[in-house]
Amino acid sequence: MTSILSEEQYKSCQLCPRRCGVDRTGGQVASGHSGFCRCTDHVMVARAALHQWEEPCLSGSPDGLPPAGEPVNSPAATGVSHGSGTVFFSGCTLGCCFCQNYPVSHERFGKEITIRQLADIFLRLQDEGAFNINLVTATQYLPSVVRALELVRNRLTIPVVYNCGGYERPETVRALTGYVDIWLPDLKYFDPTLASRYSQAANYFLYASRAIPQMIAQTGAPVMDENGLLRSGVIVRHMVLPGARTDSIRLLHWMKENLPVGQWLLSLMSQYTPAGDILHSSIRRFPELNRRITTFEYESVLNTAIDLGLTAGYMQQKSSAKEEYTPPFDLTGV
Numbered sequence: 344m345t346s347i348l349s350e351e352q353y354k355s356c357q358l359c360p361r362r363c364g365v366d367r368t369g370g371q372v373a374s375g376h377s378g379f380c381r382c383t384d385h386v387m388v389a390r391a392a393l394h395q396w397e398e399p400c401l402s403g404s405p406d407g408l409p410p411a412g413e414p415v416n417s418p419a420a421t422g423v424s425h426g427s428g429t430v431f432f433s434g435c436t437l438g439c440c441f442c443q444n445y446p447v448s449h450e451r452f453g454k455e456i457t458i459r460q461l462a463d464i465f466l467r468l469q470d471e472g473a474f475n476i477n478l479v480t481a482t483q484y485l486p487s488v489v490r491a492l493e494l495v496r497n498r499l500t501i502p503v504v505y506n507c508g509g510y511e512r513p514e515t516v517r518a519l520t521g522y523v524d525i526w527l528p529d530l531k532y533f534d535p536t537l538a539s540r541y542s543q544a545a546n547y548f549l550y551a552s553r554a555i556p557q558m559i560a561q562t563g564a565p566v567m568d569e570n571g572l573l574r575s576g577v578i579v580r581h582m583v584l585p586g587a588r589t590d591s592i593r594l595l596h597w598m599k600e601n602l603p604v605g606q607w608l609l610s611l612m613s614q615y616t617p618a619g620d621i622l623h624s625s626i627r628r629f630p631e632l633n634r635r636i637t638t639f640e641y642e643s644v645l646n647t648a649i650d651l652g653l654t655a656g657y658m659q660q661k662s663s664a665k666e667e668y669t670p671p672f673d674l675t676g677v
């Protein structure tokens with residue numbers, strides 16, 4: 344195992360691009376001198392359950408195509424109910440003011456569990472019929488997560504999905520070779536000003552633009568099984584934000600010019616909604632985000648993707664801006 348995934352990391356944490364260098368094993372977190380994510384070395388999880396709202400090739404879809412009029416990610420569209428075995432980790436290395444999982448990511452809602460308990464959760468989700476183990480925002484706990492995966496390596500037969508904000512060190516991605524089968528990164532911003540304003544990460548694109556090609560290099564082209572479920576590969580998610588369509592279009596051009604043809608899938612998302620999140624003080628500072636995207640905004644981005652030939656993957660319909668995509672965070676399955 345490479346050192347970046349060793350438990351020594353917790354003593355001078357460099358797991359994500361912030362490279363805080365703090366000791367997460369005790370004193371500094373307790374005294375308020377914590378890293379950006381404010382997480383200790385004890386894994387915390389907010390929910391571990393089957394989830395039907397991911398892309399059809401993750402949540403289950405007989406043919407990858409939704410019935411007419413259905414959002415591409417809806418259970419009705421997928422037609423299969425087992426779902427993705429999602430494990431929502433508490434805390435986050437980004438600070439997105441519009442996060443749909445705000446209580447989990449910003450307020451670190453969750454329950455502390457041991458590495459053995461985490462491993463047992465993976466096996467239980469598999470027994471419940473999960474099509475994959477979907478690690479949602481796990482970077483801050485990686486030394487523990489890989490140990491849990493090692494404990495079940497001989498019994499886990501479903502793929503492991505790394506569901507992240509795209510803000511990763513390429514070194515961390517490389518170290519996860521052999522642990523992760525499917526990468527599910529966001530690609531949120533091209534512009535550092537936007538990335539700083541909304542996610543407190545001016546260097547977001549600098550890192551995401553290196554991490555994502557590394558993910559693709561590790562998995563190669565997407566591999567589906569006979570049921571249309573993804574066994575390995577990379578899905579790059581991009582959610583269009585209010586007032587930021589030109590940034591979305593710049594990202595699409597970057598993807599076209601820099602990511603290898605046929606080696607990845609695009610998931611273009613229209614589901615941004617401020618509902619509920621507007622109560623959080625951070626989003627109140629950005630009133631321009633207090634609306635859904637317009638049809639014009641989404642269609643201009645969608646049409647750009649089509650014009651560029653970026654059609655391998657999933658494109659949500661504009662009607663997909665629904666809060667039901669966010670599951671209840673009530674410690675289910677933890």
Ligand code: SF4
Nearest residue numbers: 356359362363378380
């Ligand atoms: S995982 Fe947390 S403590 Fe470690 S470098 Fe990233 S933000 Fe800092």
